[in-house]
Each structure stands twice: as structure tokens, then as C-alpha cells.
Amino acid sequence: MKHKLVLIAETVMDGVGKHVVDLIDYLDKSFFEIYVIHGIHRTDYRFSEIKLKWAGKVTFIPVDTLCREIDPVNDLKAFREIRGHLKAIGPDIVHCHSSKAGVLGRIAAKSLGIQRVxxxxxxxxxxxxxxxxxxxxFYWLIEKTLAHFATRHTFNVSEGEKQFAVDxxxxxxxxxxxxxxxxxGDVTHTNPEALKKELGIPEEAFVVGCVARLFYQKNPEDFxxxxxxxxxxxxxxxxxWVGTGEMMDAMKAWCREAGIYSAxxxxxxxxxxxxxLNLFDVFLSTSHYEGLPYTLVEAMRASCPIVASDVVGNNEVVISGVNGFLYAAGKVQSGVNAINRLKMEEGLKCQMSESGYNRFQEFFTIDQMISKIEKFYKDSL
Structure with missing residues (x-):
């Protein structure tokens, strides 16, 4: 008999969505009967594709009131709907993702006496x-209360994120x-010179890039x-910059005013x-904070050296001097110096490219993530 597992997520896009999609795709379906309760306002192509791939084998349950913004009326409706679905499913395990689903989902599960959350x-x-x-x-009090009373284990995506919570x-x-x-380990190999030509980038240009949403956390101002x-x-x-977000117009305006828009x-x-990623000579992350960003792992898989702000998450992907450089967050001149060095020292850049790929293979493959999470699921039964 299969064990019923419910994944709950408000957002199924970007990093959170990627994580949820991977759980759906790789968890052992001979052991788990998987249900996904999800919001509908923040989705992307990956989630649409996984719904098609597993249609009829995974049950997807949309909740239109499950939204990012705090809204007491909507949140109460979403809570009631989530609770109703959990009651109807009778899950053995519930796994909630990110803040909003983490609050509503855990309270709903606790109210039904579900133990494996x-x-x-x-x-x-x-x-x-x-x-x-x-x-x-307020956020701290909620996290502390729910961790103690309504959560079997919290999975952190980095040691730094865990230590932050413990501290x-x-x-x-x-x-x-x-x-x-x-x-x-699958990576699409492409012709970077063809893309460079398509974008109108000069052949001799040194390309610095980022893949992220344009919003506060990612700190595009410093980029x-x-x-x-x-x-x-x-x-x-x-x-x-690959990605969209609420700061897009502001950043375009800043670049025009600074006289760099053409570059x-x-x-x-x-x-x-x-x-x-195959086109980038350097991946630059200027984030204020992170859990553990998928894009840096993608950069390593693509053998792209990284320059990143020294914040939680970034500093577990990047070993400074090995597969890239870390610089003190906000100290933009240090970031400039690191990128200049990689531009000037081709041998160092190649060495860091190889080291990054090796680090990906050692610590960040999908089998490692899935096997660890599955083990805690199964051990709880």
C-alpha cells in the first residue's frame, strides 16, 4: 500500500518551484501517492510541464486564495480550503514549502492531528x-511556535540557513x-558565440551575467x-540579466541615467x-540574502566561475579562490576587483570553471537531495 504524501506550496516558480518540481519528478512513486496543493498566481513553465508529465499519477489541487501577500480574509479562505483538502486526503506525510504555505499548511495539518509534518x-x-x-x-514568533508545535523536521537548503535558525x-x-x-547532471550544450551574435554582443566582449528575479532580495542595484x-x-x-521582476523598470532607468544601458x-x-550560462564568462550574484540559490548550482554545472556576495547560501556554493570569489556584501569595489582578476587571468578562470563543475558533482546532484529527504520521510512512518 502506498503512503500518501502532500506537498503544499504557494509559489511554484523560481527556486521554490524548482525544488517542488524535483520532488514531484524524482520521489519514489511506487512508495508514495503524491498530492500537490498549490497556489495559481506564481507559476512557471516548469510547473506546467510537470503537471502534464505526471497527469493521472500525481494529484494537483489548485487553491486560488493561496497568495504571497498577507491578506487576512484571503488567508482564512486558503486555510479552510487547505484544511478541507487535507481532511479529505488523510495524508501520512505533509511537506510545506516557503513562508505562506509553511504557516497555513502547518496550522491546518496540526489542527487535524497530522503528526508527520x-x-x-x-x-x-x-x-x-x-x-x-x-x-x-512577528515572523520569528511564528517560525518558533510552528517549529516547536507543528513540525517534525525542518529541511534547510544550506548549513547557513540552519545555523541562522538555531542562533x-x-x-x-x-x-x-x-x-x-x-x-x-543533464545540461544543454549550446553555441555561446551564436547567442552572442544574436544579442549583438561584440565578439571580444567579456560577459558578466545573472539569472534571477529583479527584486530586493537579489539586490540588482549592486549588480x-x-x-x-x-x-x-x-x-x-x-x-x-536573465529574469523579470518588480524592479525591472527602475533598473532600466538607472542604467540609462548612469550611461551604461547600451552595454x-x-x-x-x-x-x-x-x-x-554557457555564454557568461562570470556569474555575478549580489544578493542581500539567500537560502541556497539554484542559479549558482546551475552556474557550477555549466562550468561558469562565480563572483558572489558573502551571504548565507552563496558562501556554501562558492569556495572563495576555488570556484570563484566571495566579496563582502555591499562592498562593490571588491566585486569589481574579483571580476577584473578573472578577466585578466585566463588560467585562473579555467581552473575555477573546472573546480566549480567538480564541486557540483560532489555535493549538489539531485540523487543526494532526494535520497536524504526520502530517508526522513520513510523513517518517520
Whole structure:
């Protein structure tokens, strides 16, 4: 007899969506009967494709009131609907993903007496706040209460994310399990020169890129500040941002005002991310905070050296001096210096490219992530 597993997620796009899609795709379906309760307002092509792939074998349950924004009326409706679905399914295991589903899903499961409840925060909302504001204290209280009373284990996507929670007293260390975000070994090999020509990038240009949503967490302001400083030193740099977001218009305006817009390419959302990673000479991440970003793992898989802000998550993917460089968050000149060094030292760049791919193979393959999560599921039964 199969064991009923329910995955609950408000967002099924970007990093959270990728993680949920991988669980759907790779978990043992001879052992688990999988249900997915999900929001409908933040989805992407990966989730649409996985629904088609597993139609009839995985049950997908949309909840239109499950939204990112805090809205007491909508949230109460979503809670009631989630609770109703859980009651009808009678799951053996519930696994909630990210903040909103983590709150509503865990409370709903607890109210029904479901004992095997797991949670993956995918970066705590508190990580983006350095001071004890009322908002941060509110988030902390919720996480602490639900971790203690309504969660069997919390899966963290990095050691740093786990330590952050332990240091804040969310729960004791043995409550947390680290399972790195991971990828299959499949990578699409493309012709970077053809894409460079398609975009109108000069053949001799040194390309620095990022794949991320344009919003506060990813700190695109520092990405473009670094771009400006590099272009002042060498006009042969070019910069690509793959992704969309609420800061798109503001960043385009900033680049125009700074006089660098002609050297910057905002290409929007792209399915063929590997093609851009193959084109990048350096992947630049300027994030304020992270859980553990899939895009850096993708960069390593594509043998692309990384320059990244030294924040939780980034600093477990990047070993500074091995597969890239870390720089103190906000210290843009340090980021500039690291990229300049990679441009000037081709041997170092090649060495870091190879080291990155080897690090991906050692720590970040999909089999490692799935086997760890499956083990805790099965051991709880």
C-alpha cells in the first residue's frame, strides 16, 4: 500500500518551484501517492510541464486564495480550503514549502492531528532584516511556535540557513536537516558565440551575467553599480540579466541615467538558461540574502566561475579562490576587483570553471537531495 504524501506550496516558480518540481519528478512513486496543493498566481513553465508529465499519477489541487501577500480574509479562505483538502486526503506525510504555505499548511495539518509534518523555508523571511523590528519579531514568533508545535523536521537548503535558525532560537539543532538544493547532471550544450551574435554582443566582449528575479532580495542595484565601475575601466565588458521582476523598470532607468544601458542586456524570463550560462564568462550574484540559490548550482554545472556576495547560501556554493570569489556584501569595489582578476587571468578562470563543475558533482546532484529527504520521510512512518 502506498503512503500518501502532500506537498503544499504557494509559489511554484523560481527556486521554490524548482525544488517542488524535483520532488514531484524524482520521489519514489511506487512508495508514495503524491498530492500537490498549490497556489495559481506564481507559476512557471516548469510547473506546467510537470503537471502534464505526471497527469493521472500525481494529484494537483489548485487553491486560488493561496497568495504571497498577507491578506487576512484571503488567508482564512486558503486555510479552510487547505484544511478541507487535507481532511479529505488523510495524508501520512505533509511537506510545506516557503513562508505562506509553511504557516497555513502547518496550522491546518496540526489542527487535524497530522503528526508527520515537514517544512522547507527556502530562506527565512527574517534573513532579509538585520534589526529586531516588530515585523521581524512577528515572523520569528511564528517560525518558533510552528517549529516547536507543528513540525517534525525542518529541511534547510544550506548549513547557513540552519545555523541562522538555531542562533535565533527557532528550535534546537537536531530539529533541522540540511538537504542542499540540487540538480540533475543533464545540461544543454549550446553555441555561446551564436547567442552572442544574436544579442549583438561584440565578439571580444567579456560577459558578466545573472539569472534571477529583479527584486530586493537579489539586490540588482549592486549588480549594476559593479557594471558601471567595470565599464569605466574597460568598455569591452557586457552585462546580461536573465529574469523579470518588480524592479525591472527602475533598473532600466538607472542604467540609462548612469550611461551604461547600451552595454546591458535585460533579456527577461528565459527557458534556455543553460544557453546564457554557457555564454557568461562570470556569474555575478549580489544578493542581500539567500537560502541556497539554484542559479549558482546551475552556474557550477555549466562550468561558469562565480563572483558572489558573502551571504548565507552563496558562501556554501562558492569556495572563495576555488570556484570563484566571495566579496563582502555591499562592498562593490571588491566585486569589481574579483571580476577584473578573472578577466585578466585566463588560467585562473579555467581552473575555477573546472573546480566549480567538480564541486557540483560532489555535493549538489539531485540523487543526494532526494535520497536524504526520502530517508526522513520513510523513517518517520
Amino acid at each position: 515537514f517544512y522547507t523555508p527556502h530562506a527565512y523571511a527574517m534573513q532579509g532584516q538585520s534589526h529586531w523590528t516588530p515585523k521581524r519579531r 535565533l532560537g527557532v528550535e534546537k539543532s537536531d530539529h533541522f536537516v540540511v538537504a542542499y538544493n540540487a540538480l540533475s 549594476f553599480k559593479i557594471a558601471k565601475l567595470l565599464l569605466e575601466e574597460d568598455p569591452n565588458y557586457r552585462f546580461i 546591458v542586456y535585460f533579456v527577461g524570463h528565459r527557458k534556455n538558461v543553460d544557453a546564457y
